[in-house]
Amino acid sequence: MPAAVDIDADRFRERFEAYADIGATENDGLHRLALSDADKRVRDRFVEDLEDADLDVRVDELGNIFGRYEGENPAAAPVLVGSHLDSQPYGGRFDGQLGVLTALEAVQSIAEADVEPARPVEVVNWTNEEGTRFQPSMMGSSGYVGFETVEELLAATDRDGNAAGDELERIGYDGDARCELPEEGVHSFLELHVEQGPVLDDRDLPLAVVDGVYGLSWLRITIEGAADHAGPTPMHGREDALAAASDAISEINRLPGRLADDAVATVGELDVEPNSINVIPARATFTVDIRSYDDAVVDEGVERIEREVEAACERHGADYEIDYVSRHEAMAFSERVRDAADRAVETADVPATHLVSGAGHDAQHLQRVTDAGMLFVPSVDGRTHNEAEFTEWDDCVAGAHVFANATLELANEDA
Numbered sequence: 001m002p003a004a005v006d007i008d009a010d011r012f013r014e015r016f017e018a019y020a021d022i023g024a025t026e027n028d029g030l031h032r033l034a035l036s037d038a039d040k041r042v043r044d045r046f047v048e049d050l051e052d053a054d055l056d057v058r059v060d061e062l063g064n065i066f067g068r069y070e071g072e073n074p075a076a077a078p079v080l081v082g083s084h085l086d087s088q089p090y091g092g093r094f095d096g097q098l099g100v101l102t103a104l105e106a107v108q109s110i111a112e113a114d115v116e117p118a119r120p121v122e123v124v125n126w127t128n129e130e131g132t133r134f135q136p137s138m139m140g141s142s143g144y145v146g147f148e149t150v151e152e153l154l155a156a157t158d159r160d161g162n163a164a165g166d167e168l169e170r171i172g173y174d175g176d177a178r179c180e181l182p183e184e185g186v187h188s189f190l191e192l193h194v195e196q197g198p199v200l201d202d203r204d205l206p207l208a209v210v211d212g213v214y215g216l217s218w219l220r221i222t223i224e225g226a227a228d229h230a231g232p233t234p235m236h237g238r239e240d241a242l243a244a245a246s247d248a249i250s251e252i253n254r255l256p257g258r259l260a261d262d263a264v265a266t267v268g269e270l271d272v273e274p275n276s277i278n279v280i281p282a283r284a285t286f287t288v289d290i291r292s293y294d295d296a297v298v299d300e301g302v303e304r305i306e307r308e309v310e311a312a313c314e315r316h317g318a319d320y321e322i323d324y325v326s327r328h329e330a331m332a333f334s335e336r337v338r339d340a341a342d343r344a345v346e347t348a349d350v351p352a353t354h355l356v357s358g359a360g361h362d363a364q365h366l367q368r369v370t371d372a373g374m375l376f377v378p379s380v381d382g383r384t385h386n387e388a389e390f391t392e393w394d395d396c397v398a399g400a401h402v403f404a405n406a407t408l409e410l411a412n413e414d415a
């Protein structure tokens with residue numbers, strides 16, 4: 001019989017409501033940008049709650065906040081659990097915050113059940129996951145795993161020229177702890193998050209174990225034509241950059257259906273020059289975001305986009321240039337963590353499925369250095385990054401229950 005733990009659903013909900021008030025918008029959303037005054041207030045409350053739960057609190061130089069519950073063997077590599085407390089501008093209450101509070105509730109419940117796991121467990125709030133005020137996104141987890149250096153992350157500035165390092169100091173979260181992996185390493189990392197897509201809601205399921213994260217490619221395509229008067233210039237012989245771009249964009253939107261079931265492609269930015277009602281466009285620049293869990297599909301998609309752009313430019317007498325902005329390969333989460341999550345799903349007797357994430361998360365950075373994994377709870381209608389983001393409370397509780405048991409499973413792996 002595996003060890004099992006129950007969460008305190010009332011405390012979990014009261015705490016969630018209280019946190020959702022910090023930086024709340026009029027329409028039940030959340031506006032709590034990284035290192036803002038609202039971020040300071042929620043961090044203060046989080047530290048207080050960690051202390052009340054008798055966890056050892058430390059803050060590192062990137063402002064990541066940890067609360068440690070000691071295990072039987074304090075020298076063993078800890079299990080990390082958590083997510084992020086910052087939000088998008090006028091974003092939702094569930095994105096990030098639910099994961100941090102689920103992790104806290106899990107560890108507090110384990111502590112109160114008087115279960116001493118073999119390994120230490122640390123609850124963590126990663127600094128600036130959203131990347132909306134300071135880029136890059138996923139800053140805290142990136143620094144922690146050494147993907148980017150602490151110095152360059154602290155030097156990132158917002159639109160007003162404020163450096164992340166100065167803002168951390170201003171809100172009192174420029175911690176003393178080094179932002180680095182502990183000497184003994186990290187045993188595993190588990191994060192619960194809202195799905196931010198419609199699949200669980202469509203299938204009426206409360207939970208998914210996440211198998212991995214889509215690979216993606218970002219392109220910026222510039223098409224060069226020639227500006228001419230919109231009246232006297234006949235249709236033939238024009239070099240219309242926007243006409244070429246719109247041909248290409250239509251094809252890009254049709255492309256995923258021809259590539260793979262899970263492929264998605266998005267043209268999210270379009271700039272036209274000179275952008276004048278009676279001038280043939282001389283230049284059109286647009287971006288492409290293409291994703292799939294199969295890297296070969298992403299690469300094939302990029303090749304087909306190249307061909308479509310070339311064909312469209314030929315038809316319209318235009319030239320083009322493609323800037324390959326970034327390419328992230330698909331990432332599979334650790335089998336060990338997925339197995340632990342599957343066992344917890346069984347223990348908690350919650351109906352669940354497996355999914356792949358289309359969005360990036362802190363867990364992705366952690367997978368670089370340890371065994372990471374995630375659980376998803378549903379997003380009603382798949383809505384996210386806006387005030388309408390919603391998850392049924394029963395689903396949050398089911399997710400937290402599984403999460404607590406998965407945490408315990410991992411913390412009991414031989415230390």
Ligand SMILES: [Zn+2]
Nearest residue numbers: 095096129193
């Ligand atoms: Zn998030």
